[in-house]
Amino acid sequence: MTEFTPPISERKTEELIKIIYLGKDHWNEEVIKQSERELKKRNVSKKTQEKCIAKWEKETDEYFTELASTLEQNKLESCTKLRMLYIFAVAPFILVGKWTVGKDLIELYNENFTLKFKQRFVLLLTGTLFWIGVFMYSSHLSEKERLKLSPEDEIELSNWRKKHGYEK
Numbered sequence: 001m002t003e004f005t006p007p008i009s010e011r012k013t014e015e016l017i018k019i020i021y022l023g024k025d026h027w028n029e030e031v032i033k034q035s036e037r038e039l040k041k042r043n044v045s046k047k048t049q050e051k052c053i054a055k056w057e058k059e060t061d062e063y064f065t066e067l068a069s070t071l072e073q074n075k076l077e078s079c080t081k082l083r084m085l086y087i088f089a090v091a092p093f094i095l096v097g098k099w100t101v102g103k104d105l106i107e108l109y110n111e112n113f114t115l116k117f118k119q120r121f122v123l124l125l126t127g128t129l130f131w132i133g134v135f136m137y138s139s140h141l142s143e144k145e146r147l148k149l150s151p152e153d154e155i156e157l158s159n160w161r162k163k164h165g166y167e168k
Contacts, residue, residue: 002030002034004031004034008031008034008035008038009038011035011038013039013042013044014052016035016038016039016044017039017044017049017052017053018056019031019032019035020032020035020036020039020049021049021053021056071111071112072112074111074112074113074114074116075112075113075114075115076114076115077113077115077116078115078116078119079116079119079120079123083101083102084119084123086101087101087120087123087124087127088123088126088127088130089127090127091123091124091125091126091127091128091130091131092127092128092131094124095124095128105117105120105121105124108120
């Protein structure tokens with residue numbers, strides 16, 4: 001007979017019932033047989049085992065009912081205005097993983113935060129596009145400023161244009 005850790009004889013009655021209930025999908029045959037023998041030794045009736053299993057099934061049903069209710073509530077939950085402004089302002093940093101703001105997009109989707117998911121997606125997209133636009137515009141202005149001629153250079157250029165026939 002194989003010895004298990006912890007030994008079958010030292011396990012709680014509910015754990016033994018669980019081993020038998022879950023069956024061969026989760027436990028090998030030897031563990032199941034030893035659990036059945038131990039339950040017989042402890043005089044645990046089939047009726048007691050069925051009550052325990054019914055209790056677990058009731059708890060499971062309650063859990064799934066509560067989960068469904070939570071997922072339904074999550075569907076219409078929205079971000080606050082301040083949070084939306086923050087996400088918009090730091091969108092590029094959130095996208096590259098430098099900063100986080102609560103749950104990420106995958107978590108929001110998996111937990112059925114439909115409205116929050118859409119808001120976050122749009123804010124990240126528009127925030128990133130905004131900062132790209134600001135960067136490109138400032139780059140354009142600095143390049144324009146760099147190419148701007150000083151008054152002395154302007155005079156020399158106009159003399160050159162007149163000399164070569166571009167201006168009269």
